[in-house]
Amino acid sequence: MSDIDLTRLHPAIEAYIPLGRSGLLPALHAAQRIYGWLPQEVAAEVARSLEVPLADVHGVIEFYSLFYNEPVGRRIIRVCTDPACGLKGADDILRHLCEHHGIEAGQSTPDLSLTIERSPCLGLCEQAPAALVDDKAETNIDLDAGSYELGRPRSIVGGSLRLLTEHCGNGTTSLAKYGEYIALKKALTMKPEDVIAEVKSAGLVGRGGAAFPTGVKWEGAAKADGDQKYIVCNADESEPGTFKDRILLLDDPHRTIEGMCIAAHAIGATKGYIYLRGEYPYILPVLENALTEARAAGYLGEHFDIEVRLGAGAYICGEETALFESIEGKRGFPRVKPPFPTTHGLFGQPTIINNVETLCNVPLILHEGAAGYRKIGTEKSPGPKLFCVSGDVAQPGLYEVPFGVTLRDLLDMAGLHSAPQAVLFGGAAGAFATFEHLDVRLTFEDLRAAGLPLGSGVVMVFDESRDLRDVLKRLGHFFAHESCGKCYPCQMGTQRQMEILDRVAVGKTLAGDLERLQDVGWTMTDASLCGLGQTAAGAVLSAVKLWPGLFDSGR
Amino acid sequence: MTSKLLMDDKEISVEQGQTLLEAARENGMDIPTICFHEATTSNALCRICVVEVEGMRLLQPACIVQAADGMKVQTKSERVVRARRTILEMLAATMDLSDAPEILTLMDEYGARVDRFPEAERRESALKDDNPMYVRDYSKCLLCWRCVQVCADDAQYTFAINFSGRGYETQIGTFFDRAIPETTCVLCGQCVGVCPTGALKPKREYLLEQGMSPQEISVMNTGRKRRKQK
Numbered sequence: 001m002s003d004i005d006l007t008r009l010h011p012a013i014e015a016y017i018p019l020g021r022s023g024l025l026p027a028l029h030a031a032q033r034i035y036g037w038l039p040q041e042v043a044a045e046v047a048r049s050l051e052v053p054l055a056d057v058h059g060v061i062e063f064y065s066l067f068y069n070e071p072v073g074r075r076i077i078r079v080c081t082d083p084a085c086g087l088k089g090a091d092d093i094l095r096h097l098c099e100h101h102g103i104e105a106g107q108s109t110p111d112l113s114l115t116i117e118r119s120p121c122l123g124l125c126e127q128a129p130a131a132l133v134d135d136k137a138e139t140n141i142d143l144d145a146g147s148y149e150l151g152r153p154r155s156i157v158g159g160s161l162r163l164l165t166e167h168c169g170n171g172t173t174s175l176a177k178y179g180e181y182i183a184l185k186k187a188l189t190m191k192p193e194d195v196i197a198e199v200k201s202a203g204l205v206g207r208g209g210a211a212f213p214t215g216v217k218w219e220g221a222a223k224a225d226g227d228q229k230y231i232v233c234n235a236d237e238s239e240p241g242t243f244k245d246r247i248l249l250l251d252d253p254h255r256t257i258e259g260m261c262i263a264a265h266a267i268g269a270t271k272g273y274i275y276l277r278g279e280y281p282y283i284l285p286v287l288e289n290a291l292t293e294a295r296a297a298g299y300l301g302e303h304f305d306i307e308v309r310l311g312a313g314a315y316i317c318g319e320e321t322a323l324f325e326s327i328e329g330k331r332g333f334p335r336v337k338p339p340f341p342t343t344h345g346l347f348g349q350p351t352i353i354n355n356v357e358t359l360c361n362v363p364l365i366l367h368e369g370a371a372g373y374r375k376i377g378t379e380k381s382p383g384p385k386l387f388c389v390s391g392d393v394a395q396p397g398l399y400e401v402p403f404g405v406t407l408r409d410l411l412d413m414a415g416l417h418s419a420p421q422a423v424l425f426g427g428a429a430g431a432f433a434t435f436e437h438l439d440v441r442l443t444f445e446d447l448r449a450a451g452l453p454l455g456s457g458v459v460m461v462f463d464e465s466r467d468l469r470d471v472l473k474r475l476g477h478f479f480a481h482e483s484c485g486k487c488y489p490c491q492m493g494t495q496r497q498m499e500i501l502d503r504v505a506v507g508k509t510l511a512g513d514l515e516r517l518q519d520v521g522w523t524m525t526d527a528s529l530c531g532l533g534q535t536a537a538g539a540v541l542s543a544v545k546l547w548p549g550l551f552d553s554g555r
Numbered sequence: 556m557t558s559k560l561l562m563d564d565k566e567i568s569v570e571q572g573q574t575l576l577e578a579a580r581e582n583g584m585d586i587p588t589i590c591f592h593e594a595t596t597s598n599a600l601c602r603i604c605v606v607e608v609e610g611m612r613l614l615q616p617a618c619i620v621q622a623a624d625g626m627k628v629q630t631k632s633e634r635v636v637r638a639r640r641t642i643l644e645m646l647a648a649t650m651d652l653s654d655a656p657e658i659l660t661l662m663d664e665y666g667a668r669v670d671r672f673p674e675a676e677r678r679e680s681a682l683k684d685d686n687p688m689y690v691r692d693y694s695k696c697l698l699c700w701r702c703v704q705v706c707a708d709d710a711q712y713t714f715a716i717n718f719s720g721r722g723y724e725t726q727i728g729t730f731f732d733r734a735i736p737e738t739t740c741v742l743c744g745q746c747v748g749v750c751p752t753g754a755l756k757p758k759r760e761y762l763l764e765q766g767m768s769p770q771e772i773s774v775m776n777t778g779r780k781r782r783k784q785k
Contacts, residue, residue, distance in 0.1 A: 040730075040731045043730075043731070044730070053707075053714030053717075053739070054714075054730035054738070054739070055714055055715055055716050055717035055728075055729055055730045055738070055739075056714060056717050057730070058717060058719065058728070058729070058730045058731055059717030059718045059719065059728075062718065062719045062720055062721065062728075063718070063721050069731065314721075331718065331721075336598065336599050336616075336619055480722060480723060481722065482722070483721075483722035483723065484721060484722065485698065485718075485720070485721055485722040485723065485724075485725035486598075486600060487599070487600050487601075487602055488600060488601050488602055488603075488642050488645070488646070488697075488698075489602050489638070489641075489642060491698070491722060491723055491725065492642075492645040492646070492648075492649055492723065493641075493645065494722065494723065495649075495675075495676065495722070495723035496645055496648070496672055496675060499672075499674065499675060499676065503674075510673055510674070516671065516672065519637065519640075519641045519644075520641060520645070522634075522637060522638075522641075523637065523638045523641040523642060525613075526605075526613055526614045526634055526637075526638055527602040527605050527613070527614045527638040527642070528602070529599060529600070529602070529616075534613065
C-alpha cells in the first residue's frame with residue numbers, strides 16, 4: 001500500500017478542512033475521485049486533516065454504499081433491480097452483464113476495469129430498465145435490440161397543468177430563460193411574517209411524504225431562538241418509484257433556489273444547503289452552475305448563500321434528521337424527536353427542511369397569491385401535484401395535475417391498457433391499491449379515507465400478468481438494504497421480513513410465516529424510531545389484507 | 556413541580572423532567588429495558604421499553620419520553636406486549652444470548668420463543684482475541700451502543716471504536732478492523748463494564764471459562780513460573 005501518493009490528496013480536500021467534521025463527506029468524495037476508492041492511508045489522512053477520530057471516519061465510510069474501503073473497478077455499473085426496473089427485465093440485464101464479464105453482482109473484474117453492482121432505485125423509473133454507469137444515467141436498456149440511452153436522462157413530462165413543470169422537458173433552464181426571481185422580489189417587499197401567513201393560507205403541505213403544513217414549519221423556525229438559522233432542501237430523492245425532484249432540479253433549478261431564497265427571508269436564515277442524493281451525480285454541475293448564476297444576479301451572496309452537499313448512497317438520509325447528521329459528517333442515523341428541526345435542526349440550530357417539490361410551490365404561491373393558488377386543487381388539498389407514474393402504462397412519466405383528479409383520470413393520461421391488477425401508491429413505504437380504487441380522487445382527504453398514502457406521489461402500475469410476490473420480494477430487499485440499523489425493530493425486522501418474502505416469492509413458505517410476517521410488520525410500524533421503520537411493512541401489510549392468498553403456500 | 560399521571564390505571568406523581576421509565580421505577584412499577592444504562596446517553600434503540608400513551612399514534616420509548624401531567628400510559632397493553640415479544644424473538648434469531656441471562660428471563664416472561672424465526676440468518680463472527688485485557692465476541696453483541704458511547708463522549712473520549720456495516724450487518728469495529736493495540740484504545744475497560752451480553756469480556760474471565768487455571772493465566776500474563784518457595 002506504500003505506492004499511494006498522498007500529495008495529490010491535500011489540494012483536493014483543502015477547501016473542506018475549515019469545515020471540520022462537516023467537511024467529511026465532501027472530503028471523502030474528493031479523495032475517492034482521485035484514488036477510485038478509500039485506502040486506509042487516505043482515510044487516515046482525511047481524518048487527521050479534518051480532526052475526526054479514525055474509527056468515526058471508518059464508520060462513515062462503512063455506512064454509505066457509494067464509499068468503498070476496498071479497491072473497485074475504474075468503471076462502476078449499478079443496475080437498478082427495484083420494482084419498476086424489475087418489471088422491465090432488470091434481472092436479465094444484470095445476469096447478461098455479469099455473464100459477459102465473468103463476474104457476479106457486487107464483484108470487480110480481476111484487472112479492476114469494471115465493478116458491477118445491484119442498486120436500489122435510481123429514480124429513472126419512467127425510463128426503466130435503468131442503470132448508473134459512473135456518473136451517467138443509462139436508460140431504456142433493451143437487451144434484444146442492444147440499445148440504450150446514456151448520459152443525461154430525458155425528462156418525460158405530461159399532465160393537465162404546467163405550473164411546477166413550466167420549464168421542464170426542454171433541457172436545463174438558464175437564469176436568462178427563467179427570468180427574474182419575481183416572486184422573491186415580491187416577498188422581499190413583504191414582512192417575513194406576512195410571507196409565512198401567505199404560505200399558510202395557501203394551504204401548502206410538504207410533498208416529500210409526511211404532508212406537514214409548510215407554513216407552520218416556517219413559523220416554528222421563525223419564532224425559534226438561534227444564532228444561525230438554516231434552510232435545507234431535501235433532494236435526497238430515493239423512495240422507489242420517485243423521480244420528480246430529479247426532473248425539477250435538472251430542468252428548472254432556479255425554481256427551487258428561488259423557493260429557498262423566499263424561505264430564507266421568511267425565517268431569517270443566512271445559510272442554505274441542498275442535499276442531493278449520491279445517485280444523481282449528473283445534477284450536481286447543473287445545480288452548481290445555477291447557483292453561480294444566482295450569485296452573479298445578486299440573489300445569493302453574503303446575506304444568504306446555498307451550498308450543495310452530495311449524499312453517498314443511503315435512503316435513510318431522506319429522513320430529515322438523518323440528513324442533518326450526514327451534512328454534519330456522520331453516519332446517517334435518524335435522531336429521536338422531539339426536539340424537532342424547527343428548534344434543534346442542523347448543527348443544533350433552528351432549521352426548516354423542505355422537499356424540492358414543496359419549495360417549487362413557494363414561488364407560485366407568492367406569484368399568484370394564496371387566493372389565486374387555492375383556485376387550483378380542492379378546498380382541503382389546494383395546489384398542483386406531481387405524480388410519478390411508472391410500470392405498466394403506455395407513457396410512464398411525470399404528470400402534473402390539480403389535486404382532485406381521480407386515479408383513473410391520471411392513468412388515462414398515462415395510457416392504461418387494461419384494468420390494473422395493482423397500483424403501488426406512495427412508493428416502497430406506501431400501500432397497494434386495486435382497480436376498485438380507480439375512482440378515488442387524488443387528494444389528501446380522499447386518499448386518507450381510502451387508506452392509501454400519497455407519499456412522494458408514486459403511482460406504479462402492475463397489470464394482470466405480474467407476479468406481485470416478486471414485487472414484494474424486491475420491496476423486502478430494498479428495506480433490508482436501507483435500514484440504518486439503529487433501532488431494533490427495523491434493524492432486525494427488515495431482515496426477517498426479507499427472509500419471509502423470499503420464501504413467499506418462491507412459494508416455499510413455512511407454517512406460521514403469515515403470522516410471523518404480520519408480527520414483524522406491526523412491530524416495525526408501531527415501535528420503530530423513524531419513518532423508515534414505521535413504513536417498511538406498509539406495502540406488505542396492505543398486500544396481506546388485499547391478497548392473503550399470495551402468502552399461502554405452506555410446505 | 557410535581558404532576559400526576561395515570562400508569563396502568565394507577566395515579567402516580569412525577570417530578571418535572573422525569574422520563575416515563577424513571578417515573579415507573581420510582582413508583583415500583585416495572586418497564587423492561589435492554590439498551591438503557593444510567594451512565595450512558597439514552598438513544599431509544601432497543602424499543603423494549605415502549606409503552607402506549609393515550610393520544611399518541613405510535614408506541615413511545617419510556618427511556619426518553621418525558622412524563623407530563625395528565626398522561627395516560629399503558630405499560631403492558633396488547634400492542635406493547637406484541638412488540639416486546641417480537642423484538643425478543645428476533646433477537647434470539649439474530650445473536651447468541653447465552654451470556655445474557657436477563658434477556659433470557661425477559662423472554663420467559665413474555666412467552667417469547669427462541670425458535671420463532673426458523674431459517675433466519677444469524678449475525679455471527681469470529682471471536683477477536685487481540686489484546687491482553689479483553690476479548691470481543693460480536694456474535695453476542697446486540698448493538699446497544701454503550702461501548703461506543705463510553706469510548707467516546709459519554710466517558711473516556713478515546714474514540715477507538717465505532718461501527719462497521721449498516722442495518723442488520725452493523726457491527727462494532729475499529730478503524731479498518733485494526734487490532735485493539737493498534738488503535739487509540741487505552742484499555743480503560745469501561746466498554747467491558749457496560750456490555751450487557753458478554754460480547755466484551757475480561758480476558759481472565761474468558762480464559763477461566765476456557766478451562767485454564769488461575770496459575771496458568773498468571774504464567775501466561777507474566778511469563779514467569781510460580782516464585783520458588785523459600
